[in-house]
Amino acid sequence: MALNLQNVNLVMSAGFASQFPQTALPQIAFSGRSNVGKSTLINLLLGRKSLARVSGSPGKTITANFYEIDRQLYLVDLPGYGFAKRPSSEKEKWSELMGAYFDNNPHLKLVIQLIDLKVGPTKDDDQMLAWLAETRTPYIIAATKADKLNVTDRKKNLDLLSEDQMVLEGTHVIACSSLKGEGKDEIWRYIRKCAGV
Numbered sequence: 001m002a003l004n005l006q007n008v009n010l011v012m013s014a015g016f017a018s019q020f021p022q023t024a025l026p027q028i029a030f031s032g033r034s035n036v037g038k039s040t041l042i043n044l045l046l047g048r049k050s051l052a053r054v055s056g057s058p059g060k061t062i063t064a065n066f067y068e069i070d071r072q073l074y075l076v077d078l079p080g081y082g083f084a085k086r087p088s089s090e091k092e093k094w095s096e097l098m099g100a101y102f103d104n105n106p107h108l109k110l111v112i113q114l115i116d117l118k119v120g121p122t123k124d125d126d127q128m129l130a131w132l133a134e135t136r137t138p139y140i141i142a143a144t145k146a147d148k149l150n151v152t153d154r155k156k157n158l159d160l161l162s163e164d165q166m167v168l169e170g171t172h173v174i175a176c177s178s179l180k181g182e183g184k185d186e187i188w189r190y191i192r193k194c195a196g197v
Contacts (some may be wrong), residue, residue, distance in 0.1 A: 032114030034080030
């Protein structure tokens with residue numbers, strides 16, 4: 001079934017679990033550290049420039065943003081992690097919100113885990129990857145900002161990421177560039193397959 005990407009709505013910016021949409025649509029979640037490019041990737045996938053809000057202050061907003069796509073699925077922009085200047089009270093709020101989102105969520109079909117290809121996996125990324133493995137949550141890796149590397153460094157970093165001990169063997173790693181549109185079609189293939197649309 002074709003998806004009409006013109007029929008997209010931000011239905012909820014949920015700061016509390018009680019605000020999560022209750023409809024049974026499949027959910028594709030975008031996870032990653034603050035400033036890794038989650039909103040930018042969502043805008044690329046939807047062919048928009050500013051539907052998903054790109055924050056000028058990383059880690060400032062702790063909400064899970066639910067974008068309804070043609071009444072067939074949700075793309076869920078999760079709040080970023082690893083922002084060092086965030087006070088402990090906000091870190092607690094982040095933990096509570098994420099715990100509530102991931103705990104017993106039958107509608108979550110795939111996590112798109114974003115990792116900056118130039119930086120590589122951070123300690124916070126490793127913790128997230130370990131959690132995804134422990135909970136057997138299906139995921140792929142979107143290696144963002146691929147255009148910032150030359151051909152040699154790009155290949156080296158992609159190989160290192162694929163072979164990283166925290167990445168489950170066989171995990172699909174997709175090089176992404178919002179500048180060039182790279183990775184868009186491949187990510188959509190996984191979204192469609194996992195969401196059944």
